[in-house]
Amino acid sequence: MKVLVVGGAGYIGSHCVRQLRDAGHNPVVLDNLVFGHRQAVASDIPFYDFDLGDYDRVAQILKHEKIEIVMHFAAFAYVGESVTDPRKYYKNNLVATLRLLEAMLDNGVKKFVFSSTCATYGEPDTLPMLESLPQAPINPYGQTKLDVENCLKAFSQAYGLSFAAFRYFNAAGAAQDGSIGEDHNPETHLIPLVFDAATGRRENIKIFGTDYSTPDGTCLRDYVHVDDLSRAHIAVFDKLKQPSLGLFYNLGTGRPYSVREIINAVQEVTGLNVPFVEVDRRAGDPPALFADSTKAQKELGWQIQYTNIQSIIASAWKWHKSNPNGFSDS
Numbered sequence: 608m609k610v611l612v613v614g615g616a617g618y619i620g621s622h623c624v625r626q627l628r629d630a631g632h633n634p635v636v637l638d639n640l641v642f643g644h645r646q647a648v649a650s651d652i653p654f655y656d657f658d659l660g661d662y663d664r665v666a667q668i669l670k671h672e673k674i675e676i677v678m679h680f681a682a683f684a685y686v687g688e689s690v691t692d693p694r695k696y697y698k699n700n701l702v703a704t705l706r707l708l709e710a711m712l713d714n715g716v717k718k719f720v721f722s723s724t725c726a727t728y729g730e731p732d733t734l735p736m737l738e739s740l741p742q743a744p745i746n747p748y749g750q751t752k753l754d755v756e757n758c759l760k761a762f763s764q765a766y767g768l769s770f771a772a773f774r775y776f777n778a779a780g781a782a783q784d785g786s787i788g789e790d791h792n793p794e795t796h797l798i799p800l801v802f803d804a805a806t807g808r809r810e811n812i813k814i815f816g817t818d819y820s821t822p823d824g825t826c827l828r829d830y831v832h833v834d835d836l837s838r839a840h841i842a843v844f845d846k847l848k849q850p851s852l853g854l855f856y857n858l859g860t861g862r863p864y865s866v867r868e869i870i871n872a873v874q875e876v877t878g879l880n881v882p883f884v885e886v887d888r889r890a891g892d893p894p895a896l897f898a899d900s901t902k903a904q905k906e907l908g909w910q911i912q913y914t915n916i917q918s919i920i921a922s923a924w925k926w927h928k929s930n931p932n933g934f935s936d937s
């Protein structure tokens with residue numbers, strides 16, 4: 608398949624581009640490099656550096672590259688910022704996505720894979736989380752993702768679009784060979800920050816909240832390897848051959864880990880001590896989020912290869928140890 612990967616220079620997108628190529632597909636990358644890294648994509652993969660909301664230029668690539676399917680990873684994803692600057696989130700995550708979809712439909716491209724999030728569920732009443740749970744996001748980031756999901760449903764019925772929306776839990780880990788990995792600026796994610804505390808690049812890791820109703824008082828999350836996430840995106844291609852299909856899948860391992868367990872696992876994998884301090888809860892953090900991904904496993908044959916947190920952290924560590932400053936080291 609000729610696949611346009613929007614946001615293909617970002618964390619999850621760049622891992623997916625690798626896997627597309629390994630699986631014999633032909634990825635083409637569109638990334639405005641606001642958060643993406645040019646070095647994360649092999650130099651012989653066609654690369655376009657402009658905004659996904661640029662209807663004319665997107666339409667031109669779709670035609671020129673004879674794109675058959677579009678994968679869309681490009682989004683702003685800082686929950687806190689989405690509360691203080693929602694305009695930015697609606698503009699990029701919703702409005703620009705609509706323009707991308709318009710360019711697709713106007714050019715007869717009707718297969719779409721969308722990066723959604725477990726943040727569309729808000730604070731779940733039941734765990735593990737099934738796709739059928741009510742969706743009630745508690746911040747504009749989650750809301751913009753849900754808005755796109757709803758728009759896709761309507762477009763699918765009205766215009767024959769076939770799509771899969773993957774609701775990610777906590778993406779983690781890095782390519783097995785350590786050549787690409789996570790590099791956010793600013794970094795807010797737990798595992799890379801714990802590495803920085805372990806190596807002394809930061810004084811300590813702050814544990815946000817120790818009074819949650821969880822076994823050790825800290826939040827539970829479902830960390831899923833970025834290569835496992837990517838595999839699901841490719842496994843859905845066959846299904847998308849059917850027109851007007853709308854698919855929703857949770858992607859997580861189903862095994863939650865607490866913040867303290869993550870710190871301990873990093874100590875175990877790296878052999879380094881992790882200094883930590885306990886601080887107040889971070890606003891908007893639900894106590895526990897973990898997936899029931901049976902649907903993806905049954906319908907897509909999705910098999911999780913990184914089943915334990917040590918293997919996920921070991922892959923992330925391989926990247927982080929050699930590239931403490933991320934892609935600016937390469």
Ligand code: UDP
Nearest residue numbers: 795796797800813814815826828866889892
């Ligand atoms: N967390 C923490 N200290 C940090 C960063 C994160 O205690 O410096 C906690 C956070 O409260 C959450 C978990 O680690 O419970 C995962 O947070 P992250 O930001 O990595 O992902 P999120 O679940 O917010 O998408």
